[in-house]
Amino acid sequence: MDKKIILIVDGKQAEYLGPISLLQLSRKWQKVHRAPIVAAFVNHVLTSLDGELRMDSEVSFVDLKQSAGISVYRRSLAFLLIVAANEVFPNARVTIEHSLSKGLYCEVYKGNELFSKNVTCLEGPMQKIVQEQRLIQRKDYPLDEAIDLFGKLGKQEQVKLLQQKNPATVQTYSCGKVIEFDSSILVPHTGYLQKFALQPWQSGVIIRHILAEDPTVIPPFEAQPKLSDVFLEAENWGKILNCRYVSDLNEHIKNRRQMDLIHVAEALQEKKIAQIADYISDHATLVRLILIAGPSSSGKTTFAQRLGIQLRVNGVRPVPLSLDDYFVERDQTPLDETGKPDFEKLEAIDLTLFNHHLTELLEGKHVAVPTYNFITGKREYNGKVLYLEPDQPLIVEGIHGLNERLTRSVAREQKIKIYISALTQLSIDRHHPISTTDTRAIRRIVRDSNFRGHSALMSLKMWPSVRRGEEKNIFPFQEQADVMFNSALIYELAVLKKYAEPLLCEIKKDETEYAEAQRLLNFLSYFVSIRDDEVPANSILREFIGKSCFYKQKQH
Structure with missing residues (x-):
C-alpha cells in the first residue's frame, strides 16, 4: 500500500x-x-x-560534475566496452588494465591471443548500444548460485575470489548476454553514456571520457608514454611474482608462501632503485640537483633514503635539502578559490630564497638554511649550515619537484627529475583494476592515524583537497620526469588491511564520508591479512605502518 x-x-x-x-x-x-x-x-x-x-x-x-558521478560513468563505460566486444568478437576477453591519459587503458583478446588490429573498431558498436538505450540490469544472487554461474562462464578468478570472500549475496549487472560480478554502481541504461571516444594505444585502447571539471566535452588526448612504460613494468613484475589477481595473492598467503612473495617484491624495488642510482652516477659530472616528486603517500621519504644509500654505494654523496623549510610565513600563504590557505600551491614556497640558496650552494658557498616551525608558521635559523663539495649533488624531495619554476636558477641539464607513485600490479579480476588513488588513500589513512593523530574521517575529509592539489601541481608534469619509480608493493594491502579497517569502521553513518569508508571497507574485505612483522625494516611500507630503520616513528 x-x-x-x-x-x-x-x-x-x-x-x-x-x-x-x-x-x-x-x-x-x-x-x-x-x-x-x-x-x-x-x-x-x-x-x-x-x-x-x-x-x-x-x-x-x-x-557528472562530481567525482563520484564520473566514477560511475567510467565504470559503466568499461562495462559497455565489454558488452560491445562480446557482440563483435564472440568469446572475446577484455581486460581493464589501469587509468592512463585521463581515460582507461584496456586490452581485447580473442581466445588467448591479443587482438592486434585497431581496437577502435569497437567504437561504432558501442555508440549503437548507447543509442539503443539498453537496460543495465542489477541482480543479487545467493553465493552458491553466483559461484555456479561464473564457473559456467569460465570466470575462474571471480569464482576463487567469491569463495575466499564468502559473501552472503553477490551483486551482478547484465546487458544482453554479458553478466558481470560488480560491487560498484552503474548507470541504469546505456543511453546515459553519450560522450566517449576510443584512442588506440600500444597493444590496446584507451577509453577517453568526460571529466567533472567540464562534463560536456572529452578533454584532448595527451600521450603518457613514460607512465605507460611504468605500468608495463608493473605488469611484468606481477608475472615474475606469479600474482596477477587478489585471489592469487590470497592463495599465496593461505599456502604460507607470502615470505617468498615479500622478498621478491622488495628485491624488485631495490634493483630498480639501484638502477636509478646507476643512471644518476653515469651523469654525476654534470648533475648537481636530484629532484624527487610524487603524489601524497607515494613513499617519497623512504625512497629518498634508499636512493641515497645506493648513490653512496656508487661513490656519490648526496646532501639533502628539505623543501618544507622554505614555506613562506603563514600569513603570506596564497589562498585557494574558497579563500582558504593553499599550502600545495607553488607560491606557498619562498621561490626567491630557495633559488638564491640553490645558487650559492652550487657555487660552493656555505649557506645557513632555515628550519620551518609548523607550530608558529615561521622560518627559523638555528645554526644549520650546508656546504657542497664539487662532486656532491643536492637531493630535494617535494610535490613541486617536476615543475621547472621551482628550480629556475639551475640549468635543466644539471637536474635529474624522479617521479614516484604507487602503481599497483594487482587487479581484483580482469575487469576491475585496483586504483592507484585507493592504494594511496589507504596508505594515508594508516599513516595519518599512526603518526599525525588524525582519524580516518579527518583524512577522508582532507583527501579531495589533496587530490585537487595533485591534479594542479603534480600530474601535469609527470612526463617531464627523467626517471619514474613504482612504489607499490604487491602484498601491501594485505598488511594495511588490519590497520585501515578499524579506522574506517569508526566513521558514522550520518557523516558525508560514510559512503567512501564503506566502499574502501568492501574493497579491503577481498584481502587475506599478512602480519606486519614480516615486512622488512627498510620497506617503503614501513613509512606508513612504522618501525622503519630510517627514522624514529611511533612504535607498535
Whole structure:
C-alpha cells in the first residue's frame, strides 16, 4: 500500500507517495542540477538509480560534475566496452588494465591471443548500444548460485575470489548476454553514456571520457608514454611474482608462501632503485640537483633514503635539502578559490630564497638554511649550515619537484627529475583494476592515524583537497620526469588491511564520508591479512605502518 514518505532531497524537504523509484525522482530533480544525474547517495550510501525509496530518507543526487558521478560513468563505460566486444568478437576477453591519459587503458583478446588490429573498431558498436538505450540490469544472487554461474562462464578468478570472500549475496549487472560480478554502481541504461571516444594505444585502447571539471566535452588526448612504460613494468613484475589477481595473492598467503612473495617484491624495488642510482652516477659530472616528486603517500621519504644509500654505494654523496623549510610565513600563504590557505600551491614556497640558496650552494658557498616551525608558521635559523663539495649533488624531495619554476636558477641539464607513485600490479579480476588513488588513500589513512593523530574521517575529509592539489601541481608534469619509480608493493594491502579497517569502521553513518569508508571497507574485505612483522625494516611500507630503520616513528 502506498504511504506518505518524507524525503530530504538535495537539502530540501519534500513529501511523496511511496514507494518511489530513484530514477523517477531523479527526473524531477534534474532541472536543478548542472549535469546529468547518474546515481544517488541515500542516507550517505551510494545507490543505483534503479533503487526504490520506501521510507523517510535523505537523498543527494550525484551528477557528472562530481567525482563520484564520473566514477560511475567510467565504470559503466568499461562495462559497455565489454558488452560491445562480446557482440563483435564472440568469446572475446577484455581486460581493464589501469587509468592512463585521463581515460582507461584496456586490452581485447580473442581466445588467448591479443587482438592486434585497431581496437577502435569497437567504437561504432558501442555508440549503437548507447543509442539503443539498453537496460543495465542489477541482480543479487545467493553465493552458491553466483559461484555456479561464473564457473559456467569460465570466470575462474571471480569464482576463487567469491569463495575466499564468502559473501552472503553477490551483486551482478547484465546487458544482453554479458553478466558481470560488480560491487560498484552503474548507470541504469546505456543511453546515459553519450560522450566517449576510443584512442588506440600500444597493444590496446584507451577509453577517453568526460571529466567533472567540464562534463560536456572529452578533454584532448595527451600521450603518457613514460607512465605507460611504468605500468608495463608493473605488469611484468606481477608475472615474475606469479600474482596477477587478489585471489592469487590470497592463495599465496593461505599456502604460507607470502615470505617468498615479500622478498621478491622488495628485491624488485631495490634493483630498480639501484638502477636509478646507476643512471644518476653515469651523469654525476654534470648533475648537481636530484629532484624527487610524487603524489601524497607515494613513499617519497623512504625512497629518498634508499636512493641515497645506493648513490653512496656508487661513490656519490648526496646532501639533502628539505623543501618544507622554505614555506613562506603563514600569513603570506596564497589562498585557494574558497579563500582558504593553499599550502600545495607553488607560491606557498619562498621561490626567491630557495633559488638564491640553490645558487650559492652550487657555487660552493656555505649557506645557513632555515628550519620551518609548523607550530608558529615561521622560518627559523638555528645554526644549520650546508656546504657542497664539487662532486656532491643536492637531493630535494617535494610535490613541486617536476615543475621547472621551482628550480629556475639551475640549468635543466644539471637536474635529474624522479617521479614516484604507487602503481599497483594487482587487479581484483580482469575487469576491475585496483586504483592507484585507493592504494594511496589507504596508505594515508594508516599513516595519518599512526603518526599525525588524525582519524580516518579527518583524512577522508582532507583527501579531495589533496587530490585537487595533485591534479594542479603534480600530474601535469609527470612526463617531464627523467626517471619514474613504482612504489607499490604487491602484498601491501594485505598488511594495511588490519590497520585501515578499524579506522574506517569508526566513521558514522550520518557523516558525508560514510559512503567512501564503506566502499574502501568492501574493497579491503577481498584481502587475506599478512602480519606486519614480516615486512622488512627498510620497506617503503614501513613509512606508513612504522618501525622503519630510517627514522624514529611511533612504535607498535
